[in-house]
């Protein structure tokens with residue numbers, strides 16, 4: 291993926307070779323500028339590749355987008371301040387004129403993220419973590435098989451983040467979705483993932499892929515498991531190798 295810039299070009303990604311199986315939880319980790327967001331945006335058809343090949347569920351990213359094959363959760367919750375929680379989750383269903391009982395569907399998504407009691411609240415009445423849960427419910431409204439998440443918990447405190455990690459894992463196990471998750475945190479990546487994709491910059495590429503052999507359900511004990519430390523060390527070493 292090459293971007294034109296004044297007086298030249300930036301090679302954002304080169305040699306990003308990756309196959310993701312249905313139902314996997316994949317984390318992308320790497321230093322600033324290594325192309326994590328670019329890779330996610332390519333998969334989501336928010337930008338078009340300048341080279342190489344990319345398919346989502348066996349079809350082009352554009353076809354996957356038109357089929358509403360994925361939900362996208364951004365770094366900031368990006369909720370409509372004048373709409374309450376329920377109508378924020380309803381919004382994509384209304385815009386796309388989805389048939390059926392939309393409210394029941396939106397409420398079901400709010401239940402999944404544990405916010406069923408807050409449907410009448412407005413975004414400004416919620417904490418940052420709760421707002422991010424609303425945006426996850428909104429991304430799930432279409433029941434897409436795929437969920438793209440770009441550093442969704444980066445701005446939250448450590449304890450809230452750990453709690454949301456647990457919730458996200460529960461949700462992933464309950465729904466069987468495929469998740470591609472961008473993070474800067476080694477422990478978050480190892481805790482959540484079935485595989486951690488370690489990327490390095492200039493040009494952005496995949497340095498290595500670390501399979502995470504930790505049993506489910508994962509919880510506080512997981513972080514004490516020697517396998518957790520071993521995987522975190524492996525990820526750290528790959529990141530260091532990229533820096534060298």
Ligand SMILES: Nc1ncnc2c1ncn2[C@@H]1O[C@H](COP(=O)(O)OP(=O)(O)OP(=O)(O)O)[C@@H](O)[C@H]1O
Nearest residue numbers: 293294295300302321322323324325326327328329
């Ligand atoms: N639209 C664009 N135009 C020009 N250059 C771009 C554009 N989008 C990304 N880039 C460049 O591509 C490279 C990868 O950017 P990207 O945002 O994917 O990195 P990242 O790994 O997500 O970084 P961060 O961790 O800081 O979010 C960077 O050098 C960036 O400057």
